[in-house]
Each structure stands twice: as structure tokens, then as C-alpha cells.
Amino acid sequence: METKRWSVDKTVDKRELYPQVSQAADLLRENEVIAFPTETVYGLGGNAENDGAVSKIFEAKGRPSDNPLIIHIGKMEQIEEFVQEVPQKAAKLMEAFWPGALTIIFNKKEGALSDVATAGLSTVAVRMPDHPVALAILQESGLPIAAPSANRSGRPSPTTAQHVWEDLNGRIAGIVDGGPTGIGVESTVIDCTEDIPVILRPGGVTKEQLQEVVGEVGVDPALLKSKEAPKSPGMKYTHYAPDAPLYLVKRGREELQEIINEKRREGLSVGVLTTEENKAYYDADVVYACGRRAELETVAAHLYEALRSFNNTDVDLILSETFPSEGVGDAIMNRLLKAAGHKVIE
Ligand code: AMP
Ligand code: MG
Numbered sequence: 487m488e489t490k491r492w493s494v495d496k497t498v499d500k501r502e503l504y505p506q507v508s509q510a511a512d513l514l515r516e517n518e519v520i521a522f523p524t525e526t527v528y529g530l531g532g533n534a535e536n537d538g539a540v541s542k543i544f545e546a547k548g549r550p551s552d553n554p555l556i557i558h559i560g561k562m563e564q565i566e567e568f569v570q571e572v573p574q575k576a577a578k579l580m581e582a583f584w585p586g587a588l589t590i591i592f593n594k595k596e597g598a599l600s601d602v603a604t605a606g607l608s609t610v611a612v613r614m615p616d617h618p619v620a621l622a623i624l625q626e627s628g629l630p631i632a633a634p635s636a637n638r639s640g641r642p643s644p645t646t647a648q649h650v651w652e653d654l655n656g657r658i659a660g661i662v663d664g665g666p667t668g669i670g671v672e673s674t675v676i677d678c679t680e681d682i683p684v685i686l687r688p689g690g691v692t693k694e695q696l697q698e699v700v701g702e703v704g705v706d707p708a709l710l711k712s713k714e715a716p717k718s719p720g721m722k723y724t725h726y727a728p729d730a731p732l733y734l735v736k737r738g739r740e741e742l743q744e745i746i747n748e749k750r751r752e753g754l755s756v757g758v759l760t761t762e763e764n765k766a767y768y769d770a771d772v773v774y775a776c777g778r779r780a781e782l783e784t785v786a787a788h789l790y791e792a793l794r795s796f797n798n799t800d801v802d803l804i805l806s807e808t809f810p811s812e813g814v815g816d817a818i819m820n821r822l823l824k825a826a827g828h829k830v831i832e
Pocket of ligand 2: 635
């Protein structure tokens with residue numbers, strides 16, 4: 487399949503985006519799948535009402551069929567078509583964070599969406615993205631759009647159209663290039679089907695921000711211990727992994743440098759994932775600075791690019807610094823732990 491590619495300038499007026507947006511929306515209505523930018527990562531969208539369209543998403547990504555997709559909407563009213571009810575706390579969260587990096591789980595109305603999209607669950611995950619191009623496409627199509635990250639399953643999520651191209655060229659109908667995404671890690675997933683909302687996946691909206699709006703917020707125990715079975719099916723799979731094995735090093739710079747030296751003495755080529763503040767400190771085969779530790783948002787924004795960049799080198803292993811699990815650091819550590827398959831050097 488030939489993959490079309492359009493460039494759009496997200497800063498222009500909505501009407502000027504129109505030709506590319508309408509082509510993308512037409513393809514979605516024809517049940518083709520296309521990649522488009524959101525404020526978190528690039529998404530791979532397909533008509534959530536159509537089994538065929540949704541199956542194309544799973545196939546293009548090589549995604550396990552028991553991992554449900556997030557349904558994206560461009561207008562608030564759309565949600566009534568496929569959720570049973572909007573609980574009060576969910577309504578508060580929608581008002582505070584939509585459009586934005588928060589995905590909310592609701593009890594679903596049977597028959598309104600493709601069961602392939604929701605992996606046969608009785609619940610559905612919904613988000614309204616905060617990106618002018620994504621919103622324009624969603625609104626123009628008028629459809630609920632199932633959209634996971636636009637990468638091959640298991641690989642780091644795409645934060646540029648080039649990343650999508652590397653993974654999915656020839657496998658999907660089109661890519662809308664709107665430049666690099668902003669936040670760089672996926673949305674926070676919160677389950678609002680019980681009285682106390684529970685975070686199933688940390689992401690762009692922090693626990694602290696959620697608590698300010700709805701008070702008590704729980705955390706799926708599987709996020710704290712790698713051995714619990716997660717409530718969010720997708721959290722059990724290996725994700726975001728670079729080609730070379732990744733180890734998280736919970737030690738100071740001197741000790742990290744000693745590990746580098748030891749591995750190099752064994753004849754291995756070593757990559758280091760660090761930050762601007764620390765990069766000059768290390769002597770390794772590849773040193774990649776991913777944002778600034780003093781501003782964790784910049785680390786999140788560059789994390790997947792950093793993980794992908796090691797695939798263009800011949801390092802045998804990657805050693806990464808760790809980050810405080812607070813604010814967006816929670817999402818960063820969650821992704822790093824998964825990318826490392828929980829290999830941590832304490
Ligand atoms: P991705 O599409 O790669 O951003 O992943 C979406 C995440 O949301 C995965 O971890 C899914 O397992 C999770 N998810 C989607 N729908 C549901 C649902 N109904 N209940 C719990 N988790 C869900
Ligand atoms: Mg993903």
C-alpha cells in the first residue's frame with residue numbers, strides 16, 4: 487500500500503488546514519487508517535464504529551487483539567452515543583482537562599462501537615486531544631476514532647511523523663505531518679467506573695492535578711509492583727523498547743560511570759541516557775542527553791526520540807539514569823521501566 491504524506495502547519499487558521507484535513511477525514515470515512523499528530527504522541531486513527539477499520543489498526547501495528555484502543559472524539563456530545571452515563575467525577579475531569587492528555591474509562595453502551603476496538607470489554611476509554619490538527623480531523627470526520635500510538639507494537643511511541651514513517655510506511659493509507667508533538671508521553675488513563683477514580687496509566691496529566699479536581703484518586707497496584715496483573719490490558723506488554731537492552735541505574739554518576747567502564751572492559755559498546763545537566767560527565771560510546779532534569783517536561787518531550795536514537799547506533803546495551811516519580815516524572819519512570827523490561831540496577 488502506498489502511504490500518502492501531508493504536511494500541515496498547526497499554527498495556521500483552521501480553514502487553511504482544510505484541504506489536507508478533509509482528505510484525511512475522507513479516508514477515515516472510507517474505513518482506511520491514517521496517522522495524525524496529537525499533543526501527546528502521533529496516533530493511528532480508524533473508524534471506531536467499523537470492525538474492518540479497527541482491525542486494520544491492529545494489523546498495521548502488530549498489536550495484540552486483547553489490548554483495547556482509546557476512542558478519540560472532537561466534540562463533547564459524541565460521548566453520549568457510546569457511554570452508558572457520565573458519572574459526576576468524570577464530568578468534572580472532562581471539564582477541567584478536555585481537550586487534553588487525559589483518557590477516561592466509562593461503562594460502554596453495547597452495540598455502539600466496534601467490539602474489536604474495545605477488545606470485548608464492557609468499558610470504553612475516551613479522550614479528546616488538545617491539538618488543532620487532531621481536533622480538525624476528528625470534527626471533520628464526525629466519527630469516534632480509535633487511535634493508539636502510531637508505532638509498531640513494542641517500539642517507542644512516535645513523536646514525529648518521521649518516526650511513524652519508519653514504523654508504518656507501506657502499512658497505512660496516510661500520515662499527516664504536523665511537526666513534533668508537545669508533551670511526548672501518552673495520556674493518563676483514569677478509570678471512572680467506580681466511586682473513587684483510579685489511575686491505570688500515568689501520563690501527561692499528573693496525579694496531583696487530578697486530585698485537585700476530584701479529591702481522592704487511587705492508583706492501580708500493578709503500577710507500583712511489576713508482578714500484579716494490571717487492570718489496563720495494555721500495561722502488561724513490553725513497550726517502548728529500543729533494540730539494545732536497557733538498564734535503569736538507580737545510583738549516582740560515579741557509580742554509573744564505573745558500570746560503563748566495566749562493560750567496556752568486557753568489550754561491549756555502551757550507550758548512556760542522561761540529561762543536559764549530566765551529559766559532560768560521562769565517558770561512553772554514545773551519550774544522549776534527553777531534556778533537562780530541572781524541568782521534567784523537557785525529558786518527557788524527548789524520551790521516545792532518545793530511545794529510538796540508540797537504534798541508529800551499534801551500542802550493545804543502554805544504561806539510563808532514573809528520575810523522581812513525581813509530577814510527569816511518574817509517567818517518565820513508568821515508560822522507562824517498561825522499556826527496560828524492569829531491569830533496574832539498584
Ligand atoms: P495506547 O493506545 O497504546 O495509548 O494504549 C491505550 C491504553 O489504554 C492501553 O494501556 C489500554 O490497555 C488502555 N485501555 C484502553 N481501553 C481500556 C479499558 N476499557 N479499560 C482499561 N484500560 C483500557
Ligand atoms: Mg502505544
